[in-house]
Amino acid sequence: MGKEKEVRLINENGLRVDGRRLDELRPLKLEVGVLDKADGSAYIEHGRNKILAAVFGPREAHPKHIALADRAVVRCRYHMAPFSTDERKSPAPSRRELELSKVIRESLEPSIMAEFFPRSSIDIFIEVLQADAGTRCAGITSASLALADAGIPLRELVAACAAGKIEGKVVLDLSDVEDKKGDADLPIAFMPKSNSIGLLQMDGSLSESEFNQALEMSVNACRTIYEMQKETLRQKYHVEHDESEKEEVAEVKV
């Protein structure tokens, strides 16, 4: 018993191990266009997660039999580097990685206007360089930016974040320790404008009301992340107009 008591995930001031409030995100850093040869790329640091995402395409579907006559196929690989975890992870794809590749693809596909590119393939590669809980969500957030960076027409950016439960309280964005000792984890991917959820998984134990609370919390966090994604793209693709152009625009508006 005494041993279990030592690990307190929430202190008497209601703060978590890393000093965050219950509904506070870990620090987030986003970057786009970080790789030279990929058509689109992005890098995310979310807490201690470090993840690279790259997009190739639309390009000819290969092998040919996977091609669809009326839209592009989307291919996705989520992969963790052998050195990304405490214990070395075998580079061969695990069952977990295969499942995550599928659900990540299913979360991004609704945002992609695949119908513009029949018979082609859009390939998404997510490499987790360092894992710190919440890698699938950070992977989705960065992959969506990489898709935008590749110039692929999107209905909307996809933002992803998890909520969970530690020491009986619903909290946002579990860190590694919290994920291991916590009672539940609920990762979601959300598109704010269409109010739609493309990824939702859960494990642990939540009552119905705790679930609803966790869902609200993660949806709200996704809205915040979505704004950061847009800002990241704006900074990268910001165009300097000279004065005469600005005046012209103003005149047209009148």
Next chain:
Amino acid sequence: MSVTHQPSPLAKLEQKTVNDIVLKGKRIDGRGPLDHRALTIMLGTVEKANGSAQVYLGKTRILAGVKIQTGTPFEDTPNEGILTVNAEFVPLAYPTFETGPPDEDSIELARVVDRGIRESKAIDLKKLCIDPGKKVFVVFVDIYILDHDGNLIDAAGMAALGALISATMQEFDFKDGEIRYKDSKMPLPMLNYPVPVTSVKVGNSIVVDPCLEEEQVMSCRLTVTTDKNDNVCAMQKGGLGVFTPEEIKQTVSSSIQKSRDLREKVLSKVK
């Protein structure tokens, strides 16, 4: 790598028919939106397994078998037995099921069923420890899809639960580094009874327990696994469509309700 599936050629032809019927609050097989198909469970159909269960959910037919053997515990849980769940999409079940290593669909199914059992702490794994850090019992749950008529996750989840609650193991003593098995048997120690309930979105409507035709035209599905205390212990969204948060909340609520009846049906089979 995960690739967009080829849609079933029938799906496009049937899409309108299935959609129109669901829009009227009905189903192509005459059910209401929140009705399950007939559920039949038979326990102990394979005598050589420690536990087994055959589930019919409408025409979907799944056999699950439990084998209990000794093995080495994981380093981070030296005092606990091990649970592993695997699913085989047997080629005799459906024209496009092929031989070979499990594909992403069968891995997903096995992992969703696994999470339900693991996260609800259904099996008392502490009681399956023989020699801490050295020897424990491993519970293998193998799910065999025999006939595929939709909603494999729910049928598999209930077959796995049935196989676990019907499972028995030899009583044993552990002395001087050796296991001595007794003649008597004991049931596998169970603490909880998780039941998955899957709903799909067809058009803008949500229906529970999709048959194959509904699954082929659905935009997405949501599986909610609930334990005996009405707590949600595992969830999985699948498919290329999207849910609104409101749809998810509603589905969670209805799934908790639905799981009570199903759980009772499975448990009523144990003598």
